[in-house]
Amino acid sequence: MDKKESLSAQKTEAKKKARQYENQVKILLNKQRDAERNARTSRLCKHGAILEGVFPATVNTDGEAIKEFLIEVSLLPGVKELAEKMLNTEDEG
Secondary structure (H helix, E strand, C coil), rough: CCHHHHHHHHHHHHHHHHHHHHHHHHHHHHHHCCCCCCHHHHHHHHHHHHHHCHHHHHHHHHHHHHHHHHHHHHHCCCCCHHHHHHHHHHHHC
């Protein structure tokens, strides 16, 4: 095998490895997206369970009604400040 054939073979091998690495990157990105989606789903389930625990009437309520309820609650005097205070305290601890 002469030098030109050797370089051609190395080039072919390098391209093959590059495709393999690109596929590995795609697989890792998919795993990362799946992990993020699973974390979000878990968080939403936990938050929903908390909401139902604190406000049992929300169990049989549709999403739009719950949204309206939470908006109304958020507009009550002092709620915004209380939420910011409690959530900031939770982040620090």
